[in-house]
Amino acid sequence: MMTTDGEKIIETENLTYSYGDTLAVDHISFSVEKGEILGFLGPNGAGKTTTVKMLTGQLVPQEGWGKVLGFDVAQEPKKIHEKIGVCFEEKNLYPRLTVKENLEFFVNLFGLEVDIDPLLKRVDLSKWVNDRVETLSKGLQQRVMFVRSMINDPDVLFLDEPTVGLDPISADAIRNIILTEKKKGKTVFLTTHNMMEADKLSDRVAFINEGKIVALDTPENLKLKLGKRTLKVKMRTEKGFEEETLPLRDPETPKRAKELLEKRNIATIHTQEATLEEVFMKLTGRKLEQ
């Protein structure tokens, strides 16, 4: 799935940030390679947004270092800003400007001449181009935010909950754009609560909890190593249905499965994969949605 050539686009070493006495990000080290999508998962307050803020030059790391596209995040943020796109979790558009005015303003800040219409079409926003942002629904505003992060054709996209508040069709459209950008060799740092999304899009996922990275691997490996794959058997009984879950790695499972198939009235039978949520809970004892 990963299409990297080994070039590290994002690198951190002992990256640390505290708000007063609260340690928000605690000496985290990781790297993201060119063309890779890294899903950055964790519950609220885990340190996801603070990490993004340091990597995008909005906060200066108090310890350690971070590099994006080879530029130090503390020393050369403006060189980084020219080549990245950031989609914030909070809706931070100019409400009294129209969609077009909002986007053109940012195009001008980048000193570019960009035709925004094709971008608007990609997220089905053309109809609202002359509407003021304050009149748009949250979902439409989210789409504008996403388009804004793409206007400079960035090499690296920092996406903080890019599909939050979107209907399933719009969310899928945005996910497809993310995958298209990845195919073009763009690197994506995806912060999300949505494990399904992270699972679907990410080449690797990092779990962050209480400011520390507790696991970093491909979703598949994490689920294999830490998740529990099961065989779920649903049987018809006189009173309705009965269910039995058999762990796939248990040597007794084939024998028990055979027994059930022979002696019981089976309604459905299927294997069940571990989810990233379960993996995260196993690692931290916390739910991602917390």
Added chain:
Amino acid sequence: MKFSRMFSMAKKDVVIITRSSFFLYMVAMPIVMSLVLTAVLGSVGTARPTLAVYGEGELISILEEEPSLNVTIFSSEESLREAVLEGEYDGGLLVSPTPKLLISGKSLLNERVTIGATLANAFREVSGKEETILFETKVIGTEGYPWKVRFVPFLTIIAVLVAGMIISASLIEEREKKTLNAVLVTPITPLEVITAKALFGLFLGLILGTIILVLNGALTSGFLLIMLFLILGTTFTVALGLMAGVVMDNITDLITRIKIFGLILYFPAFVIMFPQIPQWLGKFFPTYYFIDPIFSITQKGAGWSDVWWKAVVLLACDVVVLALAAKVLKKRMLGKKIKA
């Protein structure tokens, strides 16, 4: 620093201001106040000066035809003196035996100049000679300014304070709505953002200040000197506005603070408005060095030699407040939290 980025920032601010009732109210407030005061009290400089005349001869008929004066003929010297003394007329002319001009202490400089020049022309016309005309002139009654004049410094100070307030509110709004975060992850630097807002504030203050002076008929002389003081005064309020913009948490907080601390900025205007207040008190407030020179230039005909030291004091105030603003901005915006 890149001008095109700063221009985009300022252009965006202009559009936002035109679409916000709060910002529009702030810009319109001094203009509406000026229009209301002009309607109620009359304009400072556009009405014709009033001249009471007692006497006979060709001079009277020439003066009656004069479009630049509003002439009233009096039947006695006593009633003319009383009317001028009470300030009902800007001047009074006693034609015989030798011409004598009585000037009301309440008349304005431009009115005195108009009366003097018109009379000199009329005398020349009667004598048929192009020579210097000398006539006795005496100021009678208490020297003072009518209400329409005393309001001008107050309105001018509001105009430049509005510029500072708008910049402050615009910065607070950008912080509140987090749009500043989005702006600062583009190539524009925090310094460019601040400079764009400061220049926009300066431009707004200059335009508003000029409109107020024009509406009140006070921009009759010393244009360049007035512009200099408007620039220095607006720089002061814009620097205060930038500081408030990064320190205050929200616009309500800003308005509350302005209600409390605004008096310090308005006080010199009240000193001019109410001559009963000891005038030296005004000198302890920085804005005195902004409005007093403008008042002196527009109403007393003061020149550079009269007001230069006030420009120096105001410039020093600007340097201090800009240095403070730079320190606060560096700590709050350019340094600790967001690196330039």
